[in-house]
Amino acid sequence: MSELDEALYLIADVCRKAAAGNLEARVPYLGESKAETEARSAINDLLDRTDAFVREAGAASAAGAAGHFYRRFLVGGMGGAYRRAAEEISRSGDAMSRNAEQIAAAAESRIAFADQLETAVLALSERIAAAAGEMGRSANGLAGFARSAVGDAERGLETVTELRRSSGQIRHAVDLINRVAMQTQLLSLNASIEAARAGAAGRGFSVVANEVKTLANETGESSGEIIDQVDAVQLASEDAVRVLKAVTDRIREMSGLIDGIAAAVDGDTAHETTGLSELAEVLRVEVQSFLAAARA
Amino acid sequence: MKTKTTQVRPTGQERKFSDGELIVTKTDTKGILTYANDVFLRISALDEEDAIGQPHNLIRHPDMPRAVFKLLWDTLKEQREIFAYVVNLASDGAHYWVFAHVTPSFDDNGRVVGYHSNRRVPSRSAIAAADELYGVLRAAERRHDRAQEAVAAGHAALQRVLAERGCSYDELVWDLSTNGRAR
Numbered sequence: 240m241s242e243l244d245e246a247l248y249l250i251a252d253v254c255r256k257a258a259a260g261n262l263e264a265r266v267p268y269l270g271e272s273k274a275e276t277e278a279r280s281a282i283n284d285l286l287d288r289t290d291a292f293v294r295e296a297g298a299a300s301a302a303g304a305a306g307h308f309y310r311r312f313l314v315g316g317m318g319g320a321y322r323r324a325a326e327e328i329s330r331s332g333d334a335m336s337r338n339a340e341q342i343a344a345a346a347e348s349r350i351a352f353a354d355q356l357e358t359a360v361l362a363l364s365e366r367i368a369a370a371a372g373e374m375g376r377s378a379n380g381l382a383g384f385a386r387s388a389v390g391d392a393e394r395g396l397e398t399v400t401e402l403r404r405s406s407g408q409i410r411h412a413v414d415l416i417n418r419v420a421m422q423t424q425l426l427s428l429n430a431s432i433e434a435a436r437a438g439a440a441g442r443g444f445s446v447v448a449n450e451v452k453t454l455a456n457e458t459g460e461s462s463g464e465i466i467d468q469v470d471a472v473q474l475a476s477e478d479a480v481r482v483l484k485a486v487t488d489r490i491r492e493m494s495g496l497i498d499g500i501a502a503a504v505d506g507d508t509a510h511e512t513t514g515l516s517e518l519a520e521v522l523r524v525e526v527q528s529f530l531a532a533a534r535a
Numbered sequence: 536m537k538t539k540t541t542q543v544r545p546t547g548q549e550r551k552f553s554d555g556e557l558i559v560t561k562t563d564t565k566g567i568l569t570y571a572n573d574v575f576l577r578i579s580a581l582d583e584e585d586a587i588g589q590p591h592n593l594i595r596h597p598d599m600p601r602a603v604f605k606l607l608w609d610t611l612k613e614q615r616e617i618f619a620y621v622v623n624l625a626s627d628g629a630h631y632w633v634f635a636h637v638t639p640s641f642d643d644n645g646r647v648v649g650y651h652s653n654r655r656v657p658s659r660s661a662i663a664a665a666d667e668l669y670g671v672l673r674a675a676e677r678r679h680d681r682a683q684e685a686v687a688a689g690h691a692a693l694q695r696v697l698a699e700r701g702c703s704y705d706e707l708v709w710d711l712s713t714n715g716r717a718r
């Protein structure tokens with residue numbers, strides 16, 4: 240085998256190893272000639288740069304995957320396609336770094352949002368609870384007021400009904416007086432006729448009969464007036480009864496509405512509904528467990 | 536051809552390599568050089584036969600704190616990559632700064648078969664910052680005669696610096712390399 244063949248076999252051996260991924264092998268000393276020195280130097284340079292690229296590509300990607308974004312792809316000593324690929328890997332590292340920063344920023348703003356939400360919900364639920372307490376107390380006060388108003392109105396109704404009944408009795412009495420007055424008029428007329436027949440002897444009696452007639456007439460007129468007034472009282476009291484009944488109904492309706500408000504605020508055990516202050520507490524607890532999940 | 540039998544004296548002259556170049560070396564698991572590329576040999580002013588088979592601290596500069604190398608080896612033992620700003624000493628006394636990325640090399644069964652170091656050109660601002668940091672560590676180490684105590688003191692000083700800045704070593708290194716842009 241010639242010296243050249245030997246040198247070529249040595250080169251072939253190293254190239255085969257490198258092709259198989261063994262980048263440790265290098266071309267050994269081939270000979271003193273310029274061609275031999277050049278060939279060895281050129282092939283080893285190729286292997287060195289390939290070796291460097293492979294080491295950088297592996298290490299830079301691993302560092303990126305581990306989040307060590309400060310570790311960059313070293314492009315020094317890399318030319319042409321090596322450099323372009325190296326820069327590409329560097330750019331993807333930068334993109335990963337930016338993504339990681341964005342994710343971190345998003346996480347930070349999520350935590351900040353959670354804090355804000357928590358503060359807002361806590362304040363809100365406290366205010367709802369306070370307002371609910373206030374509303375509950377007001378509703379209970381209104382309900383008591385409505386009950387006593389209904390009682391008062393019912394008593395007023397009784398009084399007016401009593402008034403109607405007694406004015407009916409007055410009318411009855413006045414009717415009686417009227418009948419007596421008419422009877423008395425008739426009587427006084429008869430007395431006047433009898434007095435005239437008696438002549439001079441009946442003159443004094445005739446004066447008395449006239450007086451009685453006048454009295455009876457006056458009585459009749461007065462009782463007519465009384466009846467008119469009693470009629471007016473009865474009409475007015477009928478009106479009053481109608482109005483009082485309407486007022487009582489309204490107050491009863493209002494009382495029902497107030498009970499509804501009280502039930503909404505305080506809760507209603509009979510219908511298993513939850514009160515407003517309890518709902519505020521439920522909201523607070525729910526939001527806090529949501530936030531605990533969001534912060535994790 | 537130079538031999539490493541005598542200690543090289545730093546001349547203070549700085550050597551640079553270009554942005555497109557990579558300095559590459561490979562060592563076995565004990566840190567013995569098994570491969571060095573052309574750029575390494577040129578910048579270190581070494582012939583291949585002077586380098587291969589030698590321990591990697593062949594190019595060790597006296598300005599480098601011991602604690603940094605301890606951190607490097609501790610990290611590699613955990614099979615993790617490590618980055619470091621390193622000033623190296625060429626055999627002719629010149630020095631050169633690198634941004635080193637050292638990684639374990641694995642075989643198909645996942646066993647560590649050696650270590651690999653890629654070195655790139657660092658920025659001037661990163662060099663200045665690393666130089667300042669290493670000055671602090673060196674000062675802490677030089678108060679001790681015994682190597683072990685010196686390493687411990689340098690390590691403690693590094694931890695204090697990191698605690699003050701509130702970052703990890705990796706984050707500090709990357710902060711320097713990107714001038715804070717990556718963070």
